[in-house]
Every structure is written in C-alpha cells, then in structure tokens.
Amino acid sequence: MIHLDEAWHRALDLAWQSFLAGTTPVGAVVTSPAGEIVAEGRGRRYEQPDGTRGHLAYCHIAHAEINALAQLPPTRHYEDYILLTTLEPCCMCVGAAVQSTITRLFFAGRDPYAGASQLRVETPQARRRPLVITGPLADLRGQLAELLHVRWLLDYGAAAAVLDAHQRAIADVYQRAAHPAASGLFAELRRDAIGLDGAMAAVAAFTAG
Numbered sequence: 001m002i003h004l005d006e007a008w009h010r011a012l013d014l015a016w017q018s019f020l021a022g023t024t025p026v027g028a029v030v031t032s033p034a035g036e037i038v039a040e041g042r043g044r045r046y047e048q049p050d051g052t053r054g055h056l057a058y059c060h061i062a063h064a065e066i067n068a069l070a071q072l073p074p075t076r077h078y079e080d081y082i083l084l085t086t087l088e089p090c091c092m093c094v095g096a097a098v099q100s101t102i103t104r105l106f107f108a109g110r111d112p113y114a115g116a117s118q119l120r121v122e123t124p125q126a127r128r129r130p131l132v133i134t135g136p137l138a139d140l141r142g143q144l145a146e147l148l149h150v151r152w153l154l155d156y157g158a159a160a161a162v163l164d165a166h167q168r169a170i171a172d173v174y175q176r177a178a179h180p181a182a183s184g185l186f187a188e189l190r191r192d193a194i195g196l197d198g199a200m201a202a203v204a205a206f207t208a209g
Contacts, residue, residue, distance in 0.1 A: 007082075014086075015064070018043040044058070066093060069083070078100060078102050106137075109137070110136050110142075
C-alpha cells in the first residue's frame with residue numbers, strides 16, 4: 001500500500017503558496033510507483049513569470065497540473081505514476097494527463113464549475129491507457145482545497161456564473177467561504193504569510209466552530 005500523505009501535504013503546500021501569491025490556489029505533484037514526488041507544479045495563472053524553469057505563468061493555461069506534468073521527460077511512459085491535484089481537474093488537465101501517459105489521477109476538492117472528473121476521452125490513445133480519476137477527499141485536506149478555492153473566487157471577483165455553480169453544488173462550503181469571518185481569517189493568514197500547517201489548523205478550528 002502506497003502512502004501518499006507526504007505527497008498530499010506538498011500539493012496543498014503548493015496550493016497555499018499560490019493563494020499567498022494572489023493567484024488560483026491549486027497545487028499538483030506526480031509520484032512514482034513508490035510514492036516519491038518526482039514532479040510538482042502550482043497555479044500561476046495571474047502571476048508574473050519569476051524565472052522558474054519549465055513552468056508557465058501569467059496565461060490561462062498556467063494550471064498546476066500542466067506545470068507538474070511538463071516536468072516529466074518524454075523518454076518513458078508513466079502508466080504506473082500518479083498525479084495528485086488539490087482541485088478537481090479541468091478538461092485541459094484531464095487531456096494533459098492522458099497525453100502524459102498517466103493512468104491514475106486523485107483530486108482533493110471539488111470544482112463544480114470547471115471540474116471535468118466525469119469526462120471520458122474516447123480516442124484510441126485514451127482507450128489504450130484508461131485514466132482513472134478518484135476524488136474528492138472526505139477530510140480536512142479536501143475541505144481546505146474547496147474552501148480555499150471558493151474564498152479566492154470571492155476575493156478575485158469571479159463571474160456570477162462561476163459563483164452560482166459553486167453555491168448550488170457545494171452550498172455548505174460556499175456559505176463558510178462567504179462568511180465575513182472567513183474573509184477576515186484568510187486575509188490575516190495571507191497578511192502574516194502563515195505556513196500551510198498553521199493555515200490548516202486555523203481552517204480546522206474555523207470549520208469546527
């Protein structure tokens with residue numbers, strides 16, 4: 001049995017880094033069959049390039065999964081590797097996983113607007129290496145991923161259609177994220193540049209209250 005706790009922690013840490021940087025808070029890692037992290041990436045859609053080699057930034061396709069998968073050399077196939085992402089992947093990232101020969105993808109939190117975990121790619125290429133997508137996580141990790149994403153959408157001023165999709169599908173998460181106390185909590189965590197462990201403890205206390 002492969003234990004992925006360390007990999008999930010790293011993916012969430014990357015998502016938290018993106019949140020602190022003011023961009024879409026998603027993190028992703030690729031693990032080997034032994035559970036070791038071999039590649040990683042984070043959302044950089046609204047972040048200026050900082051010289052990080054091989055990572056997209058400041059464009060609509062600068063997703064965490066794309067930045068992680070782009071680190072895998074084309075010298076082999078990766079059917080026995082796993083892609084972990086903190087948020088349900090969009091159709092682009094599902095396609096990128098297929099193209100990268102990954103066959104297992106786990107996600108922590110739901111994305112009712114752009115999430116494409118139910119997408120089935122029926123090309124001969126995709127049928128040769130079927131991608132199995134599993135999620136969300138029913139624990140604090142999944143709660144943090146969803147809460148962080150919705151809070152960021154609210155802070156960013158996302159379109160009504162985006163917010164409505166979340167409000168309908170994950171109403172409990174949306175209500176927590178939209179609460180004034182949540183706004184104050186995340187603003188304080190960002191201002192003080194609190195690390196992931198401190199943020200998780202604060203979110204656990206908030207959701208339990």
